[in-house]
Amino acid sequence: ILNVEQSPQSLHVQEGDSTNFTCSFPSSNFYALHWYRWETAKSPEALFVMTLNGDEKKKGRISATLNTKEGYSYLYIKGSQPEDSATYLCGRDDKIIFGKGTRLHILP
Amino acid sequence: DAGVTQSPTHLIKTRGQQVTLRCSPKSGHDTVSWYQQALGQGPQFIFQYYEEEERQRGNFPDRFSGHQFPNYSSELNVNALLLGDSALYLCASSLYNRNIQYFGAGTRLSVL
Numbered sequence: 001i002l003n004v005e006q007s008p009q010s011l012h013v014q015e016g017d018s019t020n021f022t023c024s025f026p027s028s029n030f031y032a033l034h035w036y037r038w039e040t041a042k043s044p045e046a047l048f049v050m051t052l053n054g055d056e057k058k059k060g061r062i063s064a065t066l067n068t069k070e071g072y073s074y075l076y077i078k079g080s081q082p083e084d085s086a087t088y089l090c091g092r093d094d095k096i097i098f099g100k101g102t103r104l105h106i107l108p
Numbered sequence: 109d110a111g112v113t114q115s116p117t118h119l120i121k122t123r124g125q126q127v128t129l130r131c132s133p134k135s136g137h138d139t140v141s142w143y144q145q146a147l148g149q150g151p152q153f154i155f156q157y158y159e160e161e162e163r164q165r166g167n168f169p170d171r172f173s174g175h176q177f178p179n180y181s182s183e184l185n186v187n188a189l190l191l192g193d194s195a196l197y198l199c200a201s202s203l204y205n206r207n208i209q210y211f212g213a214g215t216r217l218s219v220l
C-alpha cells in the first residue's frame with residue numbers, strides 16, 4: 001500500500017513568520033511529487049510538480065524541495081500572509097496518491 | 109477560458125440509489141481523473157479517462173464506473189449507493205502524460 005504522510009496535520013503561524021511542513025512518501029518506483037494549495041470553498045490549485053531528486057522550485061514566497069532517495073519533500077513559506085491560510089496537499093505519481101494535507105492558519 | 113467545471117455542486121441521495129456526476133475539463137485538456145475525498149482524508153484516486161477509455165483505476169469497487177465523451181467531458185456513476193459513499197468528488201483535467209492536473213470545485217454527495 002502506497003502511503004503519503006504529511007506533517008503536521010495543522011499549524012498556526014503568526015503573520016510575517018516563516019514556516020515549513022513535510023511530505024513523506026515511499027521512494028520506490030517514484031514518478032512525480034505534487035504540491036497543491038486548497039483554500040476553503042475553492043478548487044485545489046497546483047503549486048509545484050517535481051520529478052528529479054534534488055529539485056527545488058519557487059513561486060513567490062513559497063518554495064519546495066524534493067529528496068526521492070529518502071522519500072520526502074519540504075514546502076517552505078517565507079513571511080506568511082493571511083492569504084496563505086489553506087490546506088496544503090502533497091501527492092505522489094500521475095494517478096496522484098495524496099496525503100491528508102497540512103491545514104495552515106495564519107494569525108493576524 | 110473556463111477551468112474545470114463540475115455539476116451538480118451538491119446532491120442528496122438515499123442508500124441503494126444511483127448517481128451520476130459530471131465534469132467538463134479545462135479547454136484543451138484531453139484527460140480526466142476522478143477523486144473521492146471523504147471527511148478527514150486526502151483525495152483518493154478513483155480512475156482516469158483518456159480517449160474515451162479508462163486508463164488507470166484506483167482501489168474502488170465496480171459500483172464506481174465512468175465514461176468519457178468525444179468532447180473530453182466525463183461522467184462518474186456510482187450504483188447501489190452506500191452511506192460510506194458520502195464524500196466530496198473532485199474531477200481533475202490534464203493533458204495525457206503531463207503531470208499538472210487542474211481541479212474543479214467538486215460535487216458534495218450526501219447519502220442518507
